[in-house]
Amino acid sequence: MAGTLFDKIWDSHVVASRSDGTVLLHVDRHVLHDLGSNIAFAKLNKAGREVRCPELTVAAHDHIISSAPGRRDDTYAEGAPFAKALRENTARAGIRLFGLNDPLQGIVHVVAPELGVALPGVTLACGDSHTCTVGGIGALAIGIGTSELEHVLATQTLILRRPRTMRVRFDGVPGPGVTAKDMILCLIGRIGAKGGVGHAIEYAGDAVASLPVEARLTLCNMSIELGSRIGMVAPDDTTYEYIKGRRFAPEGELWDRALAHWRTLPSDPDATFDREVVIDATEIAPHVTxxxxxxxxxxxxxxxxxxxxxxxxxxxxxxxxxxxxxxxxxxxxxxxxxxxxxxxxxxxxxxxxxxxxxxxxxxxxxxxxxxxxxxxxxxxxxxxxxxxxxxxxxxxxxxxxxxxxxxxxxxxxxxxxxxxxxxxxxxxxxxxxxxxxxxxxxxxxxxxxxxxxxxxxxxxxxxxxxx
Amino acid sequence: MEKVSRIAGVAAPMMVDNIDTDAIIPVPWMTKADVDFGQALFANWRYQDEAGAVDRPDFILNREPFRGARILVAGTNFGCGSSREHAVWALLGFGIRSVIAPSFSDIFYENSCKNGLLAVSLPADAVADIGAKLDGGDAGLEMTVDLEACTVTGPDARTRPFDIDPARRTALLEGLDEIGMTLKDAEAIAAFQARDRDSRPWIYQAGFNA
Structure with missing residues (x-):
């Protein structure tokens, strides 16, 4: 049966389907940060539960920290307890932390693709609404709250209800001075801040196919500003070229196997979506709110x-x-x-x-x-x-x-x-x-x-x- | 999670669309030591100063009887924006046990269910009608949200039914521990991973700690 990119990733990650209409979905990659994780760890510890899969989890220190040159954990004083908690929690659980002095440090949704933590076809969860960003490399990436975060820590799964699907097609190629940011702002202006609620969005069309991966990340980033927890772009040669050689990307025989799998992921030509939106990209101007x-x-x-x-x-x-x-x-x-x-x-x-x-x-x-x-x-x-x-x-x-x-x-x-x-x-x-x-x-x-x-x-x- | 069944009390109308989680609790209030999240609720609208020492007298939740509100009636797309569960904790901390709106953001709705905050969707015209009656005040300010019966009773005693996913309703009524329930599926999770490790070994060999 023909399937969408979303369908294929979702269906292959279902651990159990429950009679109440929910599924238990496996989480391949769990990404933590300083602002969102400390309360979840505290609750997990209080309940006497362990982190189930530290090897599938990473953390980055990005939110409550100073951006001043020469900064330390406490340069922005209110962040110091969060920094300490993040260090202790990740160390205790055996989770890799991209901390303040680590050359791999950065904003979670920037480092996940940049380091090859996120890959096409993975399910990725992070306690941050802009996790949808990472869909730009063809992952099913979803932003979660603290309770769900605790659930992923303890079980490496999420309890989810299948969202409806929406395809947004940007036809034609935008003119000079017009970026992926303008494309997504234009879309939000068109269908509104709740236009995507309850949907997983796939962005497609000439204008999307011609975007470099970093711009696709920008496009997917603001899916949540439409109300969509999930935004995605099908992986293609541009994606594979971007990923190859990244720090945690597969290599050698594993790369070949992964690549063969990734090539099966794009939506089939006759796949259907619950909703379709078409935008003429040639008419998009630079936007401002x-x-x-x-x-x-x-x-x-x-x-x-x-x-x-x-x-x-x-x-x-x-x-x-x-x-x-x-x-x-x-x-x-x-x-x-x-x-x-x-x-x-x-x-x-x-x-x-x-x-x-x-x-x-x-x-x-x-x-x-x-x-x-x-x-x-x-x-x-x-x-x-x-x-x-x-x-x-x-x-x-x-x-x-x-x-x-x-x-x-x-x-x-x-x-x-x-x-x-x-x-x-x-x-x-x-x-x-x-x-x-x-x-x-x-x-x-x-x-x-x-x-x-x-x-x-x-x-x-x-x-x-x-x- | 605490069980939820019936919530009755003063309802506060905030008939603004797209009330976002940055408004419900601004980030700086999530990181203050010695501040409970209830104090942080709507901090930028509620206080004149960043420390929260001086109220804005015109803000609805600073006025009687709304200081003791148990129910919030709001515009569409309530809780849009950030995934911060602190937004739900701030509402609960203040004493709000139910929010009635035409629609909610997906993450906020999920977070509400996980904490026993009863988020109820009613048609936009029904919410507007309730909001107008609360604004007028003539019919009174008390409302009831009944999860057993799946009804909302407005200040004018008019009762309207609402829809809720049966699984969510059960979880709220029984105060279920979802993690505990999922852990009963631990064998299914292990079996999935064992199969998956064979078909997608690169997922499990990333070597983040190497």
Missing amino acids: WGTSPQDVLPIDGRVPDPEALGDAGARTGAQRALTYMGLTPGTPLDGIPIDIAFIGSCTNSRLSDLRAAAAIVRGRKVAPGVRALVVPGSTSVKREAEAEGLDAVFRDAGFEWRESACSMCAGVNEDRVGPGERCISTSNRNFEGRQGPGARTHLASPPMVAAAAVAGCFTDVRRLGN
Whole structure:
């Protein structure tokens, strides 16, 4: 029977089907971090239970840590107890930790693919909603809460209900200056912040097939902003080339066997999905958000919408509330709105290709007066590679801060905060009220768009700056 | 998990769509020593300062009788965003035992079920009607959510049925220990892994500790 990529991975991981409609799904890879795991370990210990498969588990130290050069566990003081707990819990259980001084340290969803921890066809769970990122290499990656995390630690399985499937096809190839971030923002604007609830999404079409793996990770990253716990791209030669030679990727005969398996995974041509969405990628412009939900998004040549013009009462109230919080007036052109902060980082857009794309805009230019601009690479490896190419110098010369890898300003989890009323254009994934700090005003955009705004001092159509 | 069956008490209307988990509990409040998560609930909306020392008097949960609310009535896609289970713990810590909304995010819903917070979906027009009655206050502010009967009784005493997956209902009513139940399948898990090790050996030979 014809199956989708999702069906094939799901079906081959079912340990037991229960009469109540749930399945016990095997978890091939469990990824932990400092913010999400300590309470689960404490509960596990209290119940007298053991970690069942430490050999299938890794941990990274990424959330509550300083991004300051020369940082230690306690540079951001509130993170120190979390760092200690993470070290002790992983050591006791025999789990590999990519800790602060480890050259393999980085944001969980950056390091999992980068190190070959995540592979096509694996099921991967992590106590973080952006785990869907990792679907970009053809894995079934799912974000979980603390109770589910404890369940995976104890059993190496999850109790799940099968989601419906959705295919989003991006036809054609987007124009210059348009990135995977713009594709996903456009989709969220189109189908809304709950448009994907209850679904596992597969992204397909010419525009997706032509994306490098890092951009596919960006695309899948914001699936959760549609309400989907799972976003995926079918593995192909681009994927295999990306994975080969990664630190924990299979080698030799194992590689050959794995590759043969991976080639069976893509959705069959006659496979059906519960829902199909088609987007003409050639019409996508660079996007930027204006409100407090990722669905509040428009092309850069748009204007701040007028809530009065919205038909639905709920949408009208929501838009009014968002504009009050964001300090914006209806009708204002997005192009030209002044900024205070430009942030390049997060599991959405902090990989080497993101930094290269931003640096191409920044090169030979200066950060606008009064703007704070910072780059927080997604992993220590990304940072080293960027430095080897001289990208750090490009950013520093322009007036950017060049910091250590961490989740940082994406979620206001360390000292990198946006102050009350400050306006930040950010390559991250959530523009929620207070996300980057109490009263912070966040606008989501691609790395080139953030770089362009940093040098212009305001939102700017990156296509005008060119390379 | 504590058993859940019937929740009755004051209901607070927060008729905003897409109330996200960063709003329900901001990250800095998840890492403060000596702060219980109930104090952290809606911290950015509830307090004027970052320490949480000064209330915003206009925020609904700072007003009587809503300080003692047991039920929250909210807009669509409640709990979207981060997977933090702390959002559920913050609601429970405050005293909220049930949230009624047209829809919930998948992870928040799962987290609610795992902790005995009763997340009830009703049609959008029903939630809007209940919200309007609570806002007006004329009909009273008391509601009942009955998991045995699968009904919600509004402030105007109108009773509406709601749907819930039977397995979830049982788990909530009986306060089941899911990990304990799954561990009864330990042999099935071991058998799966033994088979899988033969067909996909690369999964088990990654050598993370090597």
